[in-house]
Amino acid sequence: MLRIWGRTNSTNVKKVLWCAEELALPFERIDAGGAYGVVDEPAYRAMNPNGLIPCLQDDDLVLWESNAIVRYLCAKYGRGSLHEADPAARAEADKWMDWTTSSLASPFKAVFWNTVRLSAEQRDDKALEEGLAACGTLLGRVDRTLSEQPFLSGTAWGMGDIPLGCFAYAWFEMDIERPDLPHLAAWYARLQSRPAYRQHVMIALT
Ligand SMILES: N[C@@H](CCC(=O)N[C@@H](CS)C(=O)NCC(=O)O)C(=O)O
Structure with a gap:
């Protein structure tokens, strides 16, 4: 069994x-x-x-780096589902990961730590402000992509949606001012229809 x-x-x-969970792996x-x-x-x-x-x-395999682990699980256990056989389609997912x-x-870490993790006395308002501005710009690029396709992976949900999907939950949960990005919000709503997303990603931030 995986550990x-x-x-x-x-x-x-x-x-x-x-x-x-999506791959139904124990x-x-x-x-x-x-x-x-x-x-x-x-x-x-040592690991x-x-x-x-x-x-x-x-x-016998011990692996670190979350994206490398996701890629490994998809390649080993997701053939025919999460593993894209077409290198071009797989590269689209890789790109977003x-x-x-x-x-x-x-920049997301600056927002997260100065909103969720640090105490009020420890928070750095300037870092928060700069992080919010940078995230807004970057997520604006995601919004434009999602205006043309339903998922970052393309026409269907896939590996490329996993990393940003995890950040998206925190982005929408934090008590911050968010720019209006309707396609990002619609994509986030699509993710929420996945039981595995609700089970493992949509949990308390602290
Ligand atoms: N690039 C690494 C980053 C790993 C990382 O920074 N993990 C954080 C948690 S999100 C960590 O280990 N923090 C120290 C801790 O939790 O004790 C990855 O994607 O796996």
Whole structure:
């Protein structure tokens, strides 16, 4: 059985749990990260020297980096469903997965930490403001794409929707001023119709 390390309220862990659930894969989840610790223990560091979550074990394979884990699960267990055989179609999904990590994650983190994670005294208003502006611009690009196709993966829900789908829940849950992005909102509503999304992604942020 798959083993997945990571607390359930981590955005990066949610990607893996949602993906595994969509693929109907049985898994054992082990609490790690945040208040659970574990990530600094030598046994964990031997699996993931970064001391971050998530981490996956599948037989002899130990894997870290959430997008790499999602890709692996889809390639190994999602042939005929989540794994796109056509390299061009798969690249479309890959593109949004990488974009979410390389472009959105950093400004999003500034918003998330200064809204949800830090205490009122610790919050940095300027960082929050800059993060909100950057996220608004970036999500505006997503909105334009979603005005032309129902999902980031294309005509059907797929792997490319998983990373941003996890960020989207927090984006719409946080007590922040959001720009009006109707296609992003409609896509988020489509995600909410998926039981696995509701089960693993739409859970309390703290
Ligand atoms: N690029 C990595 C980032 C992993 C990451 O930053 N994980 C956070 C949680 S979302 C973490 O481990 N934080 C430390 C902790 O929870 O103790 C991935 O996508 O897996």
